[in-house]
Amino acid sequence: MENSNRFFANRDCEYYPCHEGIEEINCLFCYCPLYHLDDCPGNPAYKEKNGRSIKVCTGCTFPHRAENYDKVVMRLKERDGR
Numbered sequence: 001m002e003n004s005n006r007f008f009a010n011r012d013c014e015y016y017p018c019h020e021g022i023e024e025i026n027c028l029f030c031y032c033p034l035y036h037l038d039d040c041p042g043n044p045a046y047k048e049k050n051g052r053s054i055k056v057c058t059g060c061t062f063p064h065r066a067e068n069y070d071k072v073v074m075r076l077k078e079r080d081g082r
Helices: 066-079
Strands: 045-049 052-056
């Protein structure tokens, strides 16, 4: 599935691998499209800064796992009411 429309690994990126503990990283969702969701299916942590709660996703690999592509797309469709 490497470098398809569902999976892309950019091994030339200066940040690759951006997460530890995952063998094949899907870079298609480099910036997580689920970041804005309060109930995202990943495992974010939250940090307090200047009286605000900030979502921290550095420990989350959910969007970078090839098997989660359909789940990410489904959540985006749900968000858009499709």
